[in-house]
Each structure stands twice: as C-alpha cells, then as structure tokens.
Amino acid sequence: MDNAQTLLGLLEAAPSHGYDLKGEYDRYFGGQKPLAFGQVYATLARLIRDGLILEAQGGESSGGPDRKSYSVTAAGRVRVREWMFTPDTPEPTLQSNLFAKTVIALLLDEDAASLLDAQRACHQARMRELTRAKRDADLATILTIDHALFHIEADLRWIELTGARLTELRAGVRGA
C-alpha cells in the first residue's frame, strides 16, 4: 500500500491538519495497523518537497498541537489520478493498495468502477499470458502456473465483488 499517495488522496478530498489526517487515514485503512504520527509528518514533508501539497496556516484552530493545514496542488491532483487509474501488477499485496485507491476515488467522486475494471483488465491479461504459457509446458511448470492462475482469479473475484458493492461502499465513505 502506497501511504504517500493515499494521504495525498485524502488531502484532496478535504484539506486537513496533520492530526486530523492521521485520524482519517486510520478510520479507513488503519484497522489493524494505525499509522504512526512520525510517518505522517515525514510523508507530508516529502509531498511538500515534491510540490504536491501546500502548507497553509489555518485560520481556525481546533486546539491541537499542530496548527498547520495542508491542501493539494494541481500537480498533486494529477498524481492522485495517475496512481488511482494505473493498475498494479498482480501481486500478493495488491489488495490493500487497490482498496485504498477505491476509497480515495469514492472520496474524490471519481469513477471507482473504472479503476476496478482497469485492474481487472490487467489481471485478465496476465491470466491470458499464463494460460498461453501453459501450452506445451512441462507438468511442473503447469502446476506452478495453475497456482498463480488461482491466485489471480481470487483477486479477480475480490475485484468483482468490490465492484458489485461499490454503492454500499460509497454510502459508507460518504457517511463517514
């Protein structure tokens, strides 16, 4: 999961203070492993350095220790979309990143279904490649490929199911 892009996405959805940002992140994605404050600030610093967000002194203070508020630049917005709509190569850690992309897309009112479809297309292209590779392969290779195919298929099913649940998910994200 790409924390930097995810935080960037969250900031685009709503400019925020560092403390609130961490809260947001934890609410959507931190279920088992909340993000450390240090990591949040380090990431924010890197995003500022890359010109993707701007630091602004907030008018209203919510009384927290940090009064700085962050908002996303035009370059930051492009980066978010690039990240969001670029499918990832099928790999074991794919799920968490894809989930983050989906939630961010929903928060930004982008077409979450399209990004799922894009990912799905990528997966299926891979499956076609593997299926083709099975032809004329020896049995050991075939078995290995079968294993890979089943894993990709599992991902695909998850994508399909998530796609079917987008409305539900959108309601959850909006209500949050």
Place this chain on the structure above:
Amino acid sequence: MRLSLALVLTQDRRSRVRILGIAAGIAIGVMLLLLLWGGYRGLESRSERWDAISRIEMSSLTGTLEEVEPGTGQTLVAGNIDRHREADIQRIDVSSPEGAPPLFHVPVTLPQPGEFLASPALAKRIAEYSPLELGVRFGTLAGTLPDGALPTPDALVAVVAHNETDMLMRFSPRVLIGGPSGEFGGMPVYSFVAVLGALAVAAPVLLLIAIVADLGQASRRERTATLRLLGASRGTVAHLAALEMIPAALVGVLLGAAGAWLTAPLFSLVPVIDGTFFTSDIRVPLAQQIVVLALVAALVPLIAALRAHRTDRGVLPSGAVLPEPVPSFWRLVPLVLGLLGIPAILMMNSILSSITYWLAMFIVLTLICAGLIIAGPYLTYVLGRVLRRGVTSAANVIAVGRTVRVPRATFRAVSGLVIALFLVSMFQIAMTARVDPRAEMREVYGADSPVWAGVVQLENHSGDATLAERRREVMSEVSGVKFVVDVYDLDDGFGGQPVVSAADARLLGLNPKPAQEFVMLNPTITAGVAIHAEDTPVDPNVPRIPRNSLAFTDGSAEAIERTRTAVWALGLTADAVPYVLTEREYGDQLGYFARFSTLASIGAIVAGGISMLALAVATIIGVLDRREVFTRLRLMGVRAGTLRRIILAENVIPLIAMSLLAALVGMFAGWAVIRVFSGGNRQVGLPGEEYAITLLVLASFAALALGLALFSVRGATTNARLREE
C-alpha cells in the same frame, strides 16, 4: 399447511391454464361415462320393452297353458311380425274386456274394435305410403303408442283392437296371462352387450383421467423435484397433486354432466344393434348421476395422488430422462402362440366338439389381442432398429432414435388405437361373410327363378280348404297380382310332396299332359328354387291338403304390399303371416356379427378417440421433456418446421407400422372366426364402407391429436423461452 401450500402453488397463470385443460379432459371423460352408461341403461330398458312385445308373439310359449274359453272375459292376443317393404312391423292383435290390458310396462288404453294404435314411426310410415299399401292393413288409426311401450323410437309397432268373435274368427289367439315381467335378460344378446357395456364404461374413462392426470404430472415434474429437494416427502407431493386436482375435478364433472345432458339427443340418434335410443333412456336419472359424479370427483384426486406417488422420481431434475430397458424377445410369445393357434384350430375342426371348439377360438382371440399389446414394445423396438439404418433425413434419424430408445412409451401412445383397429378389422371382415342361404340352395339345386322375389306366400297351417279358397279369391283381385296358385300336400302317408292342379301348373308355365288333373312339383320350391314338374303321376283320389297360397305379382313393391294389406285387412291371416321368400332371413350365428359390427365400430371410435388423446398427451409430454434440447436446436438454426417434422415422424412411423399390423392381424382373426363359426365353408369378402368410415374417423383423430401436439412445439420453443436460458 398442505392446503395453503397448494393454494400458493396454483396462483400462477400457467397452472390455472393447466388446471382448466385437465378439467376439460375430465369433462370429456365424464361426458363419455354418462353417455356410455346411459347407452347401457338404454339397452337394458329397451330389452325389457322388447320382452313385453316378444312374449306376445305367436312363437312364444306364453299363454298356451290356458285354453281359450269364449265369453269368459279373457284377453286374447295374437302377436306377429309383419313386414312392409324392408321393415319389420310388430303387429299385436288384441281383444279384451278390460280397457287397458297389461300388454306393456306402461298402461295402454285399447281403442274401439276395428281401430289401432301405432308407434310414431309406424304412423309416419303409414302417412308416407298409399293406404292400400299399408294403412288399411290395421284399420282406423286411433292414436299413437306411448314411448314406454316401444323398444326404440324407430320401432314399428301396431296394436289392433278387435271384438272377441272377430278375434277368434280371424286369428288363432292365445290368452294373455299377467303383465310383462320386470326381469332383464330375455335376450342373451343383450346381456352380452350389457357386460361389454359395463366394461366399456369404466375402462376408458379411468384411462382418460389417468392420461389427463399424467399431463399435469409432466408439467409439474420440475416443481415436484424442487419440492422433494426441499424435503417434501413422497406423501406430501402426492397429497399436493390430489389437492390441486380437486378444483379441476369439480369443474370437469359439472361440465361433463352438462355436456352429456346437452348431447344426449344427438347421441340417441346413433343406431346400436337394432335401433336408435329414446333421449330419456340415455339420460342417466339425476340421483344416480349425482352418485356417479361424486364418485368421479372423489376418484380423480385419488388417481392423481396415486400416479404422482408412482411416477415420483425423487429429486431428479426434469432433464434427466431415464432410459427404458430394452424390451425382451419373449414378449412375442403370446402373439405367436395365438397366431399359431388359428391354423391349429382349423385343423382340429373335426376333432373338437362344438363348445370346446368355440372356447378354443375364444382363447386364441384373447391371446392374439393381449399378445398384440404385450409384443408391441418389442416390435416397436425392432422396427426402430431396422429403420435406423435406412433413414436419411435429420428428422427421421431423430424420430427413429427415439423409437429405439423409448419403445414402451412410443407404443403405449398408440396401443389403444392398435386394439381398436384389431377389433374393428376382425368384426368387419367377419361381417362380410354374411350368409346368403339362397346362394347356397342355388349351389345345391341349380339356378333359381327370379320371380320368387315377387311372390307373396301364405301358409295354411290348419289345412282349411275354405280359407285357401277365400285367400285365392282375395289375392287374385289385387291389382298387380298376375295369378294365384294353390299348393297342396298330398296326404299319401309319405307327406311333403307339393302338388298343384293342372290349370295352376299351366299358369306356372309348366306343360302337363292333358290327362293329368294334378301335377307334382319339386319339393325345393318353398326354398326358392325354380319350379319344375316331377315325373311321378298324382292319383287324384288321394286327399290333398291345401298348404300354401302363392300370389305371383308383377314384382313391384306396391303390388306386394297391396297383396299383404288385402290379406290382413280382410282377416285371412289366421295363424300365418304373408311373406315374400327372398326377405326371409335365415337364422344364422353369423348374423350376430352383422349386428355387433356397428357396436364394434362405435367402440373402436371411442377407444380410438381416447387413444388419440393419449397420443396427444404423450407427444406433448415428449416435447416438454425435451424442451431444453429443442430450444437449443432452434438456437442452432433448426427451423420450427423441422422440429415439427421430427415430432410428426416419431409418432407417425410407429403409428402406421403398428396400425398396419393390427389391421392385418385383425383381418386374419376375422377370417379365422368365420372359418370356425361356419364350419369352414364360407368365404369372406372385402370390408365395406362402414370399415372405411371407421378408419377415416380414426385417421382424423390421429391427425387431430398430432396437430394438437405440434401446436405445443411452438409454445415450448418461443423466444420468450429463449430468454429463460
């Protein structure tokens, strides 16, 4: 719980349509049941009324026990079978001090002496012909006889009233004792028909209802499988089938009763054995009808439940068609035994005595009939195997494939027709062998004279010379009568040799020697053989007894009937009835076949009709079973027309083959029956038009059934169904 489930399951439109269809089937069944039962009852009451009339006939023994004592207030009767043209007339002459002597089951008030009562059919006939030909025979028409006195609406019956003196002078009456008995069974033919009728009533209707219940079962199969999967027991499913049938049964029973009531006048016009029916006879009385209808209404759900229980295939999905076991070769055994039995019986002609001979024939026929049914599936299977190599078109390949795969189901659909065809062919072939006794005589004694068809004969049982003289006088006066000849018996102790006077002999075209006063004739003249003189001289001193008066007419029907009318009207019949030799039917066992053949044809049409319904239902079930596959064939581009050709071929091929077999075996059996019944000296001919008509009706039934079934192909493979895929 089950009731509410049944209610839920019958909510949708399709099951309502199905229930309506089943109700229609039950209605037809109930209608047939009531009509057949009505017909059976009609035969019974007809037979009772026949008994009342036939006990008065001169040949009957009733009334001979008591001597006629003039002036003692006895009721005197003389019953005769008179004839007018082609029709028999039941003539009852009666004198009675009572106003309404117990002649019939219903009281009939006698008219004044010299007057008569006629059945409506006779009254109509009298009006159609000149009085000299018919009307004058009976006297003055004083009214019509009530239906209760008549066996059938078309019976010709006359009740002629006389005073006692007249009665004694003109007839040889008997004394009427008591009323007609209420017992049934006077005529053995009728009791036989009664048994057949009882069987015919129950079997086809139950069959029909079972068929209809099956139709429901087939379209419910999927649902049944689902319910069973959900854990419903066999019993629950059967119970549901029964509950579902209740509305169909109620509606069907009521519709059927209405149908029978409305169509009774139409069906009463069908002649069975010797006449049509009174509509009131074939309408079943209300009380009995209620019992029958209640029984059927109760029976239908019961049958449905039993069939559902029996055909329950558990949770198997509808597509799973269970293959039938291949029918065994041994199924041929009864049929072959039966067919071999025929030549065996013919060869044993001389060994077996009459009754065992008949019994053996009966067993053989039963074997053949049952054998056809038993062998059917095997023959269907073999037929399919043989045809399988030769067929070329896709439709025929598929059709023959099914014949091989499910021969039992295929044959079952046509089995009723097979039996119907067998029976009707047998009766119709046997019927062609009706005996012509004159032809036999001709064979034995040489050519006969065509004039016999125009000769009215009158026997003189008492030998009264005055009577003979008066008859001669009267008949000679009738216009159209060329001459009258008196035939005597020579009372020489040998008896039997007919003798005529020389003058009469010349009238007959013989040329007696001048010296002869009397000429002896060949004894076979009374059997219709041409007259010739015997060489034996006749001694004029030997007494001669007048035995026969022969009126030679010009041969026209009018002249013949005028002659008869003159004899009757002038009271010269005594104990004899004027007759024309050629109209005398010789009593022959084979005559029964003629009388039964119409009944057999009706039976065949009923059985064939029900069988065709079975065929239609079986075909529809066959289509429903393969709905999925047919839908897919349609997707593949197989046209609906091709599908119809497939359905048509898989029914028509076994239908034609089995029908042909049944008809051939039936004809063979009919021929065999004639050989046995006649002692081996009769020939059979080609079956007549009744056979053709019956076959035509059966063929149109088949066409109708297949048309109905083909219609269902459309329903099973429409685009709407494609969507469900």
Place this chain on the structure above:
Amino acid sequence: MSTPDAQGTQPLIRARDLVLNFGQTQALRGISLDVYPGEVLAVMGPSGSGKSTLLHTLAGVLVPDSGTVRIGTRVLGELDQATRDDLRLRECGFVFQSGQLLPDLGALDNVTIPLLLAGVRRREAIDRGRAELDRLGVGQYGARYPAELSGGQAQRVAIARALVTRPRVLFADEPTGALDSLSAETTMVALTDLARADGTAVVLVTHDARTAAYADREIIVRDGRISAGIGVPLVDENPADAGTTAGFSAHPGFSR
C-alpha cells in the same frame, strides 16, 4: 499479447448500437462491437448483465429493437426468419453449458444432425461426424448415449457437433459452466485449438475468468452496456457513444 490485427481485416460480425428491451427490462442499451475472423472473443459480466442476450442477438436469434448486426456482408435485420435460421445452421456453431445433445441419439448421430439438416447424405455425414469426434478425442464414444457420457465428454461431443459444419463463427455460452476445473481446461483447449485451426471465430460467453483466459480479447458487459474491453479496440469509429466512462485514456492496452 497477441491479438488479431484490426487494421486491414474486415470484421466478421459488426454490431452497432444494439438496443433490446424485454418489457420493462432493458437488456441491451447500446452495444457496439466487432468480431474478427478467427479470433476468440470472451464476453464477461455478472449474471443478468445481458451477455447471453448479446450472444443471441449477434447470432440473429433475437432481433434488436434498434441497431444492426452484420455477419459478413449480410445485415441480419434485413433477412427473414427462415434465412436467418439457415444462416445460423450453415455458418454458426453453438455450444451451451449442458442439455444440448439429443438424449435419444448416440454421440455420432448427434454430430451428424447439423450435416443432415444441411442436406449432406447420411453416409457422408457419418464419415465426417466420426472424423470430427476423433479430432476431439472422443471417437471411441460414438455409440454412447449422452446420458452415458461424462460432462467433459458430452461437451466435446457438443463441440464436435458445432464444428462439424465448419462454421465461420462459434457461439459458446458458458461451455464450461457445468464442468470441473480439469474437464473445463481440456474442453477449452480443444475448443480454442480447433476453432483456430479452422479459422473459426469464437464468441465465448462466460463469467469464469479462467475460461475467459483462453480468449484473445474480452469485453465486460454490465447493465446492458460494454463497460470495459481488453485487447484490440472494440470499435474503430464513433468512440464517443461507446461507453460512459470518462476522464482517463492514458492506460496502454486498455481503451473504451
């Protein structure tokens, strides 16, 4: 990724703006799509998305409310029912999930039926049918009835029946839906290998990703629309009306 080259090849089936309603249900809402000769196209999508309806419309079984389907040079909407039936019989093959073989005929007889319907003599039809069964490796089961075949064997007989007329396009509707993984694999290998060998295009409707992986490209149908496609461009004209997604186009190998 090897896909048929869209450039320079005329599409075998060209469908444009297909709309089809069943009463209130909108089954197809503007689908455009080309199928090229010899390619294997997978049509994916959730149940009830309209993929089978699309297949039936492409095959001329269903007539769209609007839009056109062209097979070769012929526009299906301009043909009468009988001509369309005949076109399907001669130029299309069909394989379904199950229940397509005539239960009362042996495997060989089942394969000969399309030939007989097309007017081939029985003798020749039997020879060709037997050869086709051999090609699918089920030649030894010619005399068996469908009920006596395993699911995979029955599917291969069905494929033999579909290919025996050498159709230009084979429509397969969930051909592996009733099969276990291994049977599904052998069935799909046989189907795609032989179709490619014959130059027969395949339209493969499935919701199973592993089955779809045998295709050269695939489209996803959702709510009666093509929601995504993978492989060559779906439509080489009017891109604006093809879908509802907007806002991105930068991804390689993926377009609307």
